[in-house]
Amino acid sequence: MAGVIKEFRLPDLGEGLTESEIVNWHVAVGDTVELNQIIADVETAKAVVELPSPYAGVIAELHEQPGTVVEVGAPLVSFEVAGPAGAPPTTGGAASAGDTGAPAKREPNLVGYGAAVEKGGRPERRARRFASQLLGGANPAGGSALPGLAGIPGSVPMIAAVPAVPARPAVEAAPVAPALESAGPRPAAPGLPTVSGERPRSTPPVRKLARDLGIRLEEVPGTGPGGLITRDDVLAASSAGAGGSIAPAPATSSPATSSPAGVQDTGRETRAPIKGMRKHTAAAMVASAFTAPHVTEFLTVDVTPTMELIGRVKESKAFAGVRITPLTIVAKALCIALRRNPTLNSRWDEAAGDIVQFNYVNLGIAAATPRGLLVPNIKDAQELSLMDLAGELTGLTERARAGKTGPADLSGGTISITNIGVFGIDAGTPILNPGEAAILAMGAVRRMPWEYEGQVALRSVMTLSLSFDHRLVDGEQGSRFLADIGAILADPGMVLAMV
Amino acid sequence: MSTLTFGRAINAGLRRAMDNDPKVILMGEDIGKLGGVFRITDGLQKDFGAHRVLDTPLAEAGIMGTAVGMAYRGYRPVVEIQFDGFIYPAFDQIVCQVAKIHYRTQGAVKMPITIRVPFGGGIGSPEHHSESPEAYFTHTSGLRVISPSNPQDAYTMIQQAISSDDPVLYFEPKRRYHVKGEVDEGSDPAASSMEKACVVTEGSDVTLVTYGPLVPTARDAAVAAGDDGVSVEVIDLRSLAPIDFETVEASVRKTGRLVITHEAAQSGGLGAEIAASITERCFYHLEHAPVRVTGFDIPYPYSKLEFHHLPDLDRILDGVDRVLGRPNSLSGLER
């Protein structure tokens, strides 16, 4: 008989059963059976039941022997029945998993399919449409702060233009003390690091701010109640260069220190004594501003090629785990441009009556730290490869964030950079770090309409602001230096023409 | 140690509780000669007698109300509700009487009643046989609500429930009745608490909270997530009222991210309570709003559709992706 083979699988014979034992077969291979003829006795956890044949036909195969325990859903008997191939089964063959879109592992061949059997094997997810993005891909929600996952904190804001941070009164930024928050583990006192193993304590808007600024909250000391990290703490950390962001120039802004000692608050105004870092910074700024005649020049550059370079470098295996940001490239460009314009790397020694030109570059990075404005510097930056320079920048900013900047870091600087772009600022007139001849302020990278190959295109644009000591540097030298840096950022390949 | 199925572990726990205290009696439909429709009480009437294992008339309010009277008389009734969806006729007796008599009588009358409820879906049954009504009871003061997820807990927690002087709803994940596991039948139930949550998989990136039938699913999800580079900590609540929020809180303080999964409908459910409580307790540690992965707000669907309703590994991991800000099914909807 030219029949079709039909397979009958063990149904759930009670509610929620997973298996049954074949007690005995009433039929043998080759037997002809009628519909509903008893073909087997089967024992479940609940009862011994008779199995009626679901088909009229010939027994083609008995898949299991008596005494065998069979899982619900496993093949039991194959029948050869008359009828065209591919005809739907007369019973049991309900919608397949594929029809319903249900998980593929679950194939209810019967309505009563019983409880799922615990299967061995490693559990796996089903593939998703966006599976390719899952690992190391772009993250629509902003820079991932997940340890061990792709996405380096700070990389996103360094690429995208950062919105200007609204100035907020400190009182708003510090939430009311959570007096009744759980008595569970918590920092012992304000300002101390969070308890080991816990996430840093902060509020969602502050977390968002930190993410946008590329700040790792784990490394920000909290000054709020119970060690809560406030909006001001994140801004301070950002100014200090935490997470690779760089502080604004001394002249643009400097966040107040967090010390409340001696502060008087009348409601309408708050008076604090001039002392400590604030006093020191003020003296240095006045000395610089009124000793060195400042000239500031501006240059706006299409840095799209630089941003593309950063993207390529990040993807290269050699730079795995290395933080590359626009600051890294600007620092490198500055070192290269200094070789052609060494007067920018010099010092007016009034006492000795000398002009000292340095043959090395100790590159200062302005940073707002928990202690106040500091300008630690990278020693012999001219010797460093891009990768080493990136490493030094990271180390310097981490030490500044942690308040561990040492005296050696702070002394001997020859030229400085300040990154005001992290605040969404385009340009400014930075004041020289005392004793240095130049300071470069880098503005925000903005997507702007720009002339490109004869057309208007949306390009990444940055403004550079260079202040120099006109006693040491003439306009021509300063202008060439700034133009060189701009040329490298506009076309990193220009480096080949300069070295 | 012996290897028992989940169902046999409950049976063994019942047997031990009945051995230890002659005031423990079982009441329910078909629990005597038949041993219950899931055979959980198999053999107990034969061994303890019809006066201790009572086949009752088919009236859930009647069973519960007479259990109250038994408790008044000093007994510790263990009531079997045959299926989750059959508990509603007894609802008034549970919430108005069982739950409140201790309070009403200012502690004079105790209600040490254990209400066993096979619950949850996944076995292909018709309506009323696959429900998850636990939130009705966790919302009712005076009740304690627990749900074991493995044979050892099933064995220990049934004894703890019976020895509790307060009424306890003991929700049994019926689709796990046939899961086998090691059970230490000599263990002392008094040595542990049925109200302590258990970290069943340690992790550092996301806290995944669940109970009962979804615990194995959550553990599988943690393994699969681990293969994706995400470290998921799975917490088996065990107790649903009260919830051991201290354990959940300690985990979320570490991970900053919380996903809750249960079969029951979402709105007004336990997930909402957990999300709210943890947000209140750990607001400053949260990196993302807590996410619920639950059954839909629908009557329990017919069985061909139930695996759309029931959270599974992939839906749970979609929730994990959400709290991580990774691409997920709602990407673009969330801000």
Added chain:
Amino acid sequence: MALKNIESVPGGPDGPPPGLIQLITADGIRVPDPAYDPLVADVDGAALQGLYEDMVVVRRIDAEATALQRQGELALWPPLLGQEAAQIGSGRALRRDDFVFSSYRENAVAYCRGVDLTDILRVWRGNASSGWDPYAINMATPQVIIGAQTLHATGYAMGILNDGDDAVAVTYFGDGATSQGDVNEAMVFAASFQAPVIFFCQNNHWAISEPVGLQAHVPIANRAPGFGIPSVRVDGNDVLACLAVTRQALARARSGGGPTFIEAVTYRMGPHTTADDPTRYRDANELEDWAAKDPLKRLEAHLDSRGLFDEAFTAAVKAKADAVAAELRAGCLDMPEPAPSDVFKHVYSTPNSWLDRQQDHYERYLSSFADSASSDGSS
């Protein structure tokens, strides 16, 4: 949907229908009953005087409590006026180790159980959810959910059976409760297990505003045999008859005969509670008819006919009632206020982490007020 024949339901105001057990008529005449007389053969004149005193005292308790409610000392009161015979007759039949599961109107039964008078008022003054310790007087906290207590009594009786004891559980409920599933399920369980339980239904003709005809289309007692439970209709305003039928049911239960259903046909002469206005739904004539069958008046007439109602007796009864009323009033007014933290007490028998936290937070809240004397806030 029309409800027919409500007015003609047996047990209405047209005199005792056939089958109603009555030993003392409304006029105070003792009528012999060969079946029930032996059950009350021991009730001599002094005992009858005792039952009379009980009824006067509970009526006085009722009046005093109603007054206290009108004076703002109680939030609510459910009067039992008119039902004294049903409650005293059955209540006095019980043994100390029997256990009562009643509704909220059985204050006369509580009186028979020896309740402290002040305890009767605690619930209604809002000072507690239960006036007394149920085990102190073997009477459960009165049940508010209509009919729920009948299942509790049945379960308790099943426990008595298991213990091999000969105590009896007695449950009180009204005609309205007989429509509840719980009452019907209780009868199923009681019959199936042959539990020693008495279903004592006071058919007082009104479930708030709904007449008994809305609940039952046949005499309520006729339902019980359908469950396999013997039943009896008794004149609920005849204290002696109520005593007799209750004794009969108790004897049956104690000897393994299982449950009995008693329908005591009586009348709620007052409102459902002090918040009710029966004039909105009830004919004044009906009240007059039932006033003629008043349980106290008929026993008074009977005692008088036997020379047992002299001035010394009435004076003693009055003195007792006055003393009880004074004690009740004093107990009410002197009841200590509960402490704020009592709101959390006894929800669970062992500590509960959710509630402990709420209590801790609430105590902090209370103590946050400048004028708070303690964390309790009680000052």
